[in-house]
Amino acid sequence: SAVISQKPSRDICQRGTSLTIQCQVDSQVTMMFWYRQQPGQSLTLIATANQGSEATYESGFVIDKFPISRPNLTFSTLTVSNMSPEDSSIYLCSVLTGVGEQYFGPGTRLTVT
């Protein structure tokens, strides 16, 4: 398994602003992912964070809205840009272990007012 931390754990932000969420892993991992869980819904993959190259986004998510950085094998950031109330969600990073399981961070609970 892997120990994953996220910062901040929660935040309340104003409409139109941006928030950057950090994800730190205690060991080097090949693949990191960012998910979103909107209120009352399941988890949806936003993008795969690729080390040294641009992230791979899922349908419905774009780089301008959710820019992602992955400077090394233990760290990634997700920015939620130009926020609106519809962006209020829990944002989670996950890492893929060698055996194929994904382990999740504790999540960042974002509320946009």
Added chain:
Amino acid sequence: DQQVKQNSPSLSVQEGRISILNCDYTNSMFDYFLWYKKYPAEGPTFLISISSIKDKNEDGRFTVFLNKSAKHLSLHIVPSQPGDSAVYFCAASGDSSYKLIFGSGTRLLVRP
């Protein structure tokens, strides 16, 4: 179109009894299935997984069964404990992409 479905939004069982959580999928390319448990205000915790080459995997009180012909998997928890009360998500991946597609979750309540 939901590729992974958990049709029961909630389940209530007595402590000590068996909990059975069900999950159906539609994409025949899925070849790896996982179950996660989630408490409020926490990230999902990995419980158990199964590859499509198997039909059963056990880990302590948790057993996952896979029926490929029916595109159905289930998680059995026995005996159930009050600490098992949480939302359980099944997830699937396939085609070597490692991307997880999640079901909508089932809220399990284990009554003392």
